[in-house]
Amino acid sequence: MAIGGEFMRRLLQDAGLRPSMRVLDAGCGSGDVTLIAAELVGSAGHVVGIDRSVGVVHAARERASAAGVGNVTFETRDIDDPPEGPFDAVVGRRVLMYHPDPVRAVRGLAAALREGGIAAFHEHAAVEPLSGDGLMLHRTAQGWLHETIRREDGNGRIGMELHAVLTQAGLNVVEVRAEAVVQTPTQHYALASIVGAVLPRIVERGVATADEIDIGTLEARLDAERIASGSTYVADMMFGAWGQKR
Numbered sequence: 001m002a003i004g005g006e007f008m009r010r011l012l013q014d015a016g017l018r019p020s021m022r023v024l025d026a027g028c029g030s031g032d033v034t035l036i037a038a039e040l041v042g043s044a045g046h047v048v049g050i051d052r053s054v055g056v057v058h059a060a061r062e063r064a065s066a067a068g069v070g071n072v073t074f075e076t077r078d079i080d081d082p083p084e085g086p087f088d089a090v091v092g093r094r095v096l097m098y099h100p101d102p103v104r105a106v107r108g109l110a111a112a113l114r115e116g117g118i119a120a121f122h123e124h125a126a127v128e129p130l131s132g133d134g135l136m137l138h139r140t141a142q143g144w145l146h147e148t149i150r151r152e153d154g155n156g157r158i159g160m161e162l163h164a165v166l167t168q169a170g171l172n173v174v175e176v177r178a179e180a181v182v183q184t185p186t187q188h189y190a191l192a193s194i195v196g197a198v199l200p201r202i203v204e205r206g207v208a209t210a211d212e213i214d215i216g217t218l219e220a221r222l223d224a225e226r227i228a229s230g231s232t233y234v235a236d237m238m239f240g241a242w243g244q245k246r
C-alpha cells in the first residue's frame, strides 16, 4: 500500500464510510484510495474514482479488474467537473495541493454530496526538520520533493490549511488530525521510493540531475546516514480532515 495507506483507511473509517455508501474519490491516481474505500463500502456500495490523467485512470481500471474488485468505476475527469451525485461521501488524497483554488474545488465536490454527506481529505504539510542533526542527505532528498512541488505551483503546506479550506467551502468541519512521518535508524520510510517515483519531474523541473540523485543507491545511502547518526528525523506531517455538508 502506498504512503499513508493506513492513515487514510483510519481517516475514512472515522469519518464514517460504511457499507452500501456511494463514494467519489477525487484525483484517484492509480486507485489506492479508491480500493480502500471500495473495501469499506462493500459489495452493496460503489466508489467512483476520477482523475484528469488518462494514463492513471487506465492503470486504475486495470488494477481493479486484475484484483477482481467489482464495486468501482473510473472516469477521466477534472475534479472541477464531478460526476452526477448525490454521493454519501467525497474523499481525496494529495489532490487539493495541486488545485489553484482548493476552496472552489471542495465547494464543487460538495455540491455532488447529499445533505449530511461526508467530505474527507488527506494532505501533507512540509515542516522545518524537527531533528536530523547530520542527516544532510535526508534534508537534501526531502528538499528535492518540496522544491519540485513548489515549482509545479503545488501547495506543500496545504495540510495546515485544511480547516480553513473546508470551512470556506461551506462544510461543517468535524475533525482535523495529523501524524508526523518519523524516520529513525531502525524505522524506514519510503523516501527513496518517493524520490524514485517523482524522479522524472525532479529532473524536468531542473531541481536536481539524475546523477546527483543516483536513485540506484539512494535508499542505501539514506539508511546508512540514519544508522550512522542515530538521529530521528521528522520533516513531513500527514493531515486528515473531514466535514459534513450542512
Ligand SMILES: C[S@@+](CC[C@H](N)C(=O)[O-])C[C@H]1O[C@@H](n2cnc3c(N)ncnc32)[C@H](O)[C@@H]1O
Binding pocket: 002, 026, 027, 028, 029, 030, 031, 032, 033, 050, 051, 052, 053, 056, 077, 078, 079, 080, 092, 093, 094, 095, 098, 099
Ligand atoms: C499525488 S497524486 C495522488 C493520487 C491518489 N489520490 C493517491 O493518493 O494515491 C495526485 C493525482 O491528482 C490528479 N489531479 C490533480 N489535479 C486534478 C484535477 N484538477 N482534476 C482531476 N485530477 C487531478 C493527478 O492527475 C494525480 O493523479
